[in-house]
Structure formats: structure tokens, C-alpha cells
Amino acid sequence: MANTDFTLSPSSGAEPHNSSTLPLAERHDAGRITISIHFDAAALEAEWRALDGNNRNSLHQSFDWCAAWTKTHGSRLLIVRGALGREPLFILPFEVDRGRFFHTARLIGSAHSNLNTGLFGNDAEPAPRAELAAALTEGISAHLRRFADVVMLDRIPSMWRGAPHPLSAVPGIENPNASFQLPLLGTMERTLAQLNAKRRRKKMRISEKRLDAIGGYEYVVARATPEAHALLDTFFRQKAARFEALGLPDAFRDADTRAFFHALIGTFEKGRDAGYLLELNAIRLKGEHEGRVIAISGLSRKGDHVICQFGSIDEEIAADSSPGELLFYRMIERLCGEEVALFDFGIGDQPYKRSWCTVETRLRDIILPLTPRGYLAAGVQHAVARTKRVIKANKTFYEFVQRQRQRRQAKSVEDD
Incomplete structure (x- = not known):
């Protein structure tokens, strides 16, 4: 040649x-x-x-x-x-x-x-x-x-x-x-069958029982609304407190980085594989702590692939209810019915990722x-x-x- x-x-x-x-x-x-x-x-x-x-x-x-x-x-x-x-x-x-x-x-x-x-x-x-x-x-x-x-x-x-x-x-x-992923198989039942389904459901029921004892909760999904921006600001506060407790630098501290994530809200991917750049998901309390947000995750979707960009919890209240785990359960349960094939927990080796994921990507x-x-x-x-x-x-x-x-x-x- x-x-x-x-x-x-x-x-x-x-x-x-x-x-x-x-x-x-x-x-x-x-x-x-x-x-x-x-x-x-x-x-x-x-x-x-x-x-x-x-x-x-x-x-x-x-x-x-x-x-x-x-x-x-x-x-x-x-x-x-x-x-x-x-x-x-x-x-x-x-x-x-x-x-x-x-x-x-x-x-x-x-x-x-x-x-x-x-x-x-x-x-x-x-x-x-x-x-x-x-x-x-x-x-x-x-x-x-x-x-x-x-x-x-x-x-x-x-x-x-x-x-x-x-x-x-x-x-x-x-x-x-490495990064870690969980294939979604169309229904929550089939998806959990890849894991220890019995243990996963038991943890979810314990979380709900503990939250019911203080008035209950609601699962919130927010995209192009003022509510989404408010949830993002709450995430920044929760994450800053967590980084400080661990003695680590705040990866979201810079004003331009915070402005970037705010700019993603309400932006939807165009073309064949439409999706959204940032969707805020949260667990919000009812009852005596009405309106208190105790867990937040930011999701991005492109086609049938969803990435969890970040997450945080409020460690001052109801932390024993494992609100972060409950939020993952509710998000995955919803996405199983929305033609998502892969839920991506992102980069970084954490015990909670290994407990959820069946795929490790080097x-x-x-x-x-x-x-x-x-x-x-x-x-x-x-x-x-x-x-x-x-x-x-x-x-x-x-x-x-x-x-x-x-x-x-x-x-x-x-x-x-």
C-alpha cells in the first residue's frame, strides 16, 4: 500500500x-x-x-x-x-x-x-x-x-x-x-436480581420506617425550575460540610464551578439520543421537619446512559435512615421504567458503589x-x-x- x-x-x-x-x-x-x-x-x-x-x-x-x-x-x-x-x-x-x-x-x-x-x-x-x-x-x-x-x-x-x-x-x-455501573434490566425486580435483592429491599424498608417515625418523606425530581437551583445550592452546602469534616478541600468551592452546574440545569441534549445535562433528585422530609432536604443527587442522561454526577446527605438529621441509599433506590426504580440501560455511579471506589454495581470499568x-x-x-x-x-x-x-x-x-x- x-x-x-x-x-x-x-x-x-x-x-x-x-x-x-x-x-x-x-x-x-x-x-x-x-x-x-x-x-x-x-x-x-x-x-x-x-x-x-x-x-x-x-x-x-x-x-x-x-x-x-x-x-x-x-x-x-x-x-x-x-x-x-x-x-x-x-x-x-x-x-x-x-x-x-x-x-x-x-x-x-x-x-x-x-x-x-x-x-x-x-x-x-x-x-x-x-x-x-x-x-x-x-x-x-x-x-x-x-x-x-x-x-x-x-x-x-x-x-x-x-x-x-x-x-x-x-x-x-x-x-x-475505576468507575462503577449497574445495568438496568427494564424492571426493578429484574435489576435487583443481579444483586442481593432481599437485602436491598430490607434496607429500603428500614429507611422508610425510620423516616415514617418522624413524619415521612417525598422523593423529588427537579429539572428546569427554581426548585432545581435551590436543591443545587443545598447540595453545595451539604458537600462543603462533608469535605470540612473529612479534612478535604471542597471540590465545588469555586464560584465558576458552581456557576457551571447551575448553567447545566434546564439544558437538554439535542439530537438522536436526547437527554438532560443535570437533573436534581432529592429526599425531602414531611411532618415535623417539613421541607428539610436530607439527600441530594445530580443526574445527567444521554440516550440510555445515566451518570450520577454528585451526591450529598444532611448528616445532622435522620442520618441513621440511610437517606442516600434510599435515594439511589428510588432513582433506579424510576429509571428502570424510562428505558435507561445503564446507571453509572461514576469514578471513585466507594463501598456503596460496590454494593450496588455489577460492572467495574477500568x-x-x-x-x-x-x-x-x-x-x-x-x-x-x-x-x-x-x-x-x-x-x-x-x-x-x-x-x-x-x-x-x-x-x-x-x-x-x-x-x-
């Missing part, structure tokens, strides 16, 4: 024109893979939304999710677009984190993404993965080094929805955390150094990932590290 070209050029009007042609791989039947860099998401909106329709693409790289993030964070976009012949093959939306020592290009909003896949079209499936990997890595290295020292594609599954991910041929390292981090400084950054990232894996594999040591973090946090508060 003859060698093919991989053409790289920025979009017009955004940056000075700079293109090169790189012979990288053999031609396959579908033609050339062309990689280009763009700086205006609106110019790619039609293609972007079309790729959103692929059910295997994560909601976290969808057009509306990324638009909300860039609007609230003021991010400068670097959008890598790949085409197979004339057809769009993939879109990878990056923002640049300008650190003290390194500039790192990351997928938009990675710090709050439970799963990253990028956006790949159906045509990515027949494309030879080695060729796709070569085009992507060489293309990024040739062009993004003007803007970043290293590229981080983190939380990428090797396998997703029963198929290898298109980036599975690109070398990477195992992420210290995730990978792909680190592409672009400059000499980037190679140093990649080495640091590899060392940090290895250290985290070792620590988390040793339960005793991990608990010790957590206690030390709590002590440091407590001392910092005292000093203030």
Missing part, C-alpha cells in the same frame, strides 16, 4: 496559518485521516452535535456540556478535529491549564468529568486503531506544542459499552480510580509530551499515578494518609 498524508492546519481567522504534511501510515480503504486545529466551537457545532448522537460518546464532551463550561470558566478552546476523507471522524475539545511549570492541554472540564471518551463517529470503528493512534498522536505533537507542553487525556475507558474505545491503541497508564490516562519540558511533566504524572495506585492498594496506609490530611486541614483552620 502507498503511504498517506496527515494534513494539519488551524481554522481560518483564529491563528496564523501554519500547516505541514506528515507521511505517517499506510492508506486504508476509507482514504486519508486529516487532523486540524480549531478555536471556535460555533463553527463546528453542526458536526459536533452529529457526533453527540453516537451512544458510546460521553456526555462530558457533548456540545452543550462544553459550551456551559467554557462560558462559566472563560476557557480558551483548542479543538482537535479529525476527518476520514470528507467525513468528520472525531472531535477532541481541549482547554489549556497554565500551571507554574507546565502548560497542560486537558479535555474540557476534566476535573468534574466522571468519564471521558472524546467524540468519535461511527466511521472510527472500521478505521485501523494503529493508524488512528498514529494520526492522533503525531498530529497533536506537531501542532499543539505551540500552546502546551503536555496533553492529558484522562479517564478514558479501554472498553466501553461492549466495544474497544478508538483510543485503546494509544499507550497509556492505568488511572488510580480507566486509562494518555499522556502525550509535546516539548522537552513536557517530557518532564509526563514523568511527574506517571510517578504521581503510580504512587496513588500503591497507596490505594494498601488500605491501612491509605487510611493513614487520609488521617494526616485531616490533621493538616484542622491545623490550618486553627492557624487562621
Whole structure:
């Protein structure tokens, strides 16, 4: 076979024109893979939304999710677009984190993404993965080094929805955390049959009995209403209290991050696999504690895949009723009747996730150094990932590290 070209050029009007042609791989039947860099998401909106329709693409790289993030964070976009012949093959939306020592290009909003896949079209499936990997890595290295020292594609599954991910041929390292999912089988009875159904129902009845003793509860679902925004603010307060109790930094403290989640409320995905970017679910008390919200979860839906983005409980009242577990039961029960096939508990290994989930998805981090400084950054990232894996594999040591973090946090508060 003859060698093919991989053409790289920025979009017009955004940056000075700079293109090169790189012979990288053999031609396959579908033609050339062309990689280009763009700086205006609106110019790619039609293609972007079309790729959103692929059910295997994560909601976290969808057009509306990324638009909300860039609007609230003021991010400068670097959008890598790949085409197979004339057809769009993939879109990878990056923002640049300008650190003290390194500039790192990351997928938009990675710090709050439970799963990253990028956006790949159906045509990515027949494309030879080695060729796709070569085009992507060489293309990024040739062009993004003007803007970043290293590229981080983190939380990428090797396998997703029963198929290898298109980036599975690109070398990477195992992420210290996995994600956890529960298949929904049409009814709550069939879904619970995958688990210890008897124990799960017993826990639900105990929770309801304890809540009935103080006046009962209601299960609340809120989307595009003031109630949803009020529930989100309650979540921020509950989560801040929980982080403080654990001696951990509040991941939702920044005003722009809070504005981002508020911006997601009432935004619905468009296209073939419609859904919602953020739906607030809650357990709210009746009776003597009328209106008190004791458990909150934020859900996102794309097609038949629902992700739990976050959750919190009020630990000051009725904590012995396990309101978080009760909320998961009610959400899953409802979604079983709404054609959802997969309930995703997200990234991070927690006992409650393992008690609910039958699927554990291992995730990978792909680190592409672009400059000499980037190679140093990649080495640091590899060392940090290895250290985290070792620590988390040793339960005793991990608990010790957590206690030390709590002590440091407590001392910092005292000093203030």
C-alpha cells in the first residue's frame, strides 16, 4: 500500500496559518485521516452535535456540556478535529491549564468529568486503531506544542459499552480510580436480581420506617425550575460540610464551578439520543421537619446512559435512615421504567458503589509530551499515578494518609 498524508492546519481567522504534511501510515480503504486545529466551537457545532448522537460518546464532551463550561470558566478552546476523507471522524475539545511549570492541554472540564471518551463517529470503528493512534498522536505533537507542553487525556475507558474505545491503541497508564455501573434490566425486580435483592429491599424498608417515625418523606425530581437551583445550592452546602469534616478541600468551592452546574440545569441534549445535562433528585422530609432536604443527587442522561454526577446527605438529621441509599433506590426504580440501560455511579471506589454495581470499568490516562519540558511533566504524572495506585492498594496506609490530611486541614483552620 502507498503511504498517506496527515494534513494539519488551524481554522481560518483564529491563528496564523501554519500547516505541514506528515507521511505517517499506510492508506486504508476509507482514504486519508486529516487532523486540524480549531478555536471556535460555533463553527463546528453542526458536526459536533452529529457526533453527540453516537451512544458510546460521553456526555462530558457533548456540545452543550462544553459550551456551559467554557462560558462559566472563560476557557480558551483548542479543538482537535479529525476527518476520514470528507467525513468528520472525531472531535477532541481541549482547554489549556497554565500551571507554574507546565502548560497542560486537558479535555474540557476534566476535573468534574466522571468519564471521558472524546467524540468519535461511527466511521472510527472500521478505521485501523494503529493508524488512528498514529494520526492522533503525531498530529497533536506537531501542532499543539505551540500552546502546551503536555496533553492529558484522562479517564478514558479501554472498553466501553461492549466495544474497544478508538483510543485503546494509544499507550497509556492505568488511572488510580475505576468507575462503577449497574445495568438496568427494564424492571426493578429484574435489576435487583443481579444483586442481593432481599437485602436491598430490607434496607429500603428500614429507611422508610425510620423516616415514617418522624413524619415521612417525598422523593423529588427537579429539572428546569427554581426548585432545581435551590436543591443545587443545598447540595453545595451539604458537600462543603462533608469535605470540612473529612479534612478535604471542597471540590465545588469555586464560584465558576458552581456557576457551571447551575448553567447545566434546564439544558437538554439535542439530537438522536436526547437527554438532560443535570437533573436534581432529592429526599425531602414531611411532618415535623417539613421541607428539610436530607439527600441530594445530580443526574445527567444521554440516550440510555445515566451518570450520577454528585451526591450529598444532611448528616445532622435522620442520618441513621440511610437517606442516600434510599435515594439511589428510588432513582433506579424510576429509571428502570424510562428505558435507561445503564446507571453509572461514576469514578471513585466507594463501598456503596460496590454494593450496588455489577460492572467495574477500568480507566486509562494518555499522556502525550509535546516539548522537552513536557517530557518532564509526563514523568511527574506517571510517578504521581503510580504512587496513588500503591497507596490505594494498601488500605491501612491509605487510611493513614487520609488521617494526616485531616490533621493538616484542622491545623490550618486553627492557624487562621
